[in-house]
Amino acid sequence: MLDVGCGAMGLLRPLSEWVGRDGTVVGTDVDERLLAAAASFLDREGLQNVTVVEDDLFASGLEPGSFDLVHARFQLAPLGRAEEQVDAYSRLLRPGGWLVLEEPDSSSWRFNPPAEAAERLIALVLEAFAAAGGDFDAGRRLPALLRARGLEPALDAHVVALPAGHPYLRLPLQFAASLEQRLLALVSAGELEELRARAEQELADGGRWAISFTLVQSYGQVPHA
Numbered sequence: 001m002l003d004v005g006c007g008a009m010g011l012l013r014p015l016s017e018w019v020g021r022d023g024t025v026v027g028t029d030v031d032e033r034l035l036a037a038a039a040s041f042l043d044r045e046g047l048q049n050v051t052v053v054e055d056d057l058f059a060s061g062l063e064p065g066s067f068d069l070v071h072a073r074f075q076l077a078p079l080g081r082a083e084e085q086v087d088a089y090s091r092l093l094r095p096g097g098w099l100v101l102e103e104p105d106s107s108s109w110r111f112n113p114p115a116e117a118a119e120r121l122i123a124l125v126l127e128a129f130a131a132a133g134g135d136f137d138a139g140r141r142l143p144a145l146l147r148a149r150g151l152e153p154a155l156d157a158h159v160v161a162l163p164a165g166h167p168y169l170r171l172p173l174q175f176a177a178s179l180e181q182r183l184l185a186l187v188s189a190g191e192l193e194e195l196r197a198r199a200e201q202e203l204a205d206g207g208r209w210a211i212s213f214t215l216v217q218s219y220g221q222v223p224h225a
């Protein structure tokens, strides 16, 4: 099995448990530091049936038709080129293999009571993804992408309730920090600073809770030869 763009951990542990002792899992990424972190994680956890390799998903050096399952999470949303990605993943699968894609859909991501500044940050994050060629709402496109490649898509979706104190409540602020340079192409430094300060205040309100973005999962089997 393959976890594309596994980063420091990705789905390596569940895939390792899934294939069991006699199976093998490969994790790929282009970021050497993340691959080193993944290798340490595997070492610490004793996950001996998993290896990580440097591989660019858009120019993969992996053997075509060599995997029973290819999994990719949060790759279409940040990197875009969705059709190209799905074609690349399909090529790596054996006849009868499974393609499993997981991507977000922002439409459920709301605060109760509404949090104007935090929700404005979310809107800016979505704009920043689009400006970089990605699509934060790539989850909505998954079934159509699979169907266009002859895979009959199964579909699942999950949201998480985020009560006061839940770490994911702060995701708009975390995205605002990690995408700061991209957001500064959309709003002034002063406006961004003010939004962050107001969002901090909104999230300090112990009565406020949220629903996460939706994680859409779609999967299908490539035809048998």
Ligand SMILES: C[S@@+](CC[C@H](N)C(=O)[O-])C[C@H]1O[C@@H](n2cnc3c(N)ncnc32)[C@H](O)[C@@H]1O
Pocket: 004, 005, 006, 007, 008, 009, 010, 011, 028, 029, 030, 031, 034, 055, 056, 057, 058, 072, 073, 074, 075, 078, 079
């Ligand atoms: C948003 S992270 C998702 C990480 C992981 N899939 C997860 O769900 O936890 C995107 C990952 O894709 C990797 N990446 C970016 N460009 C890539 C490429 N061309 N080929 C393979 N991986 C890539 C990044 O280094 C990063 O680890």
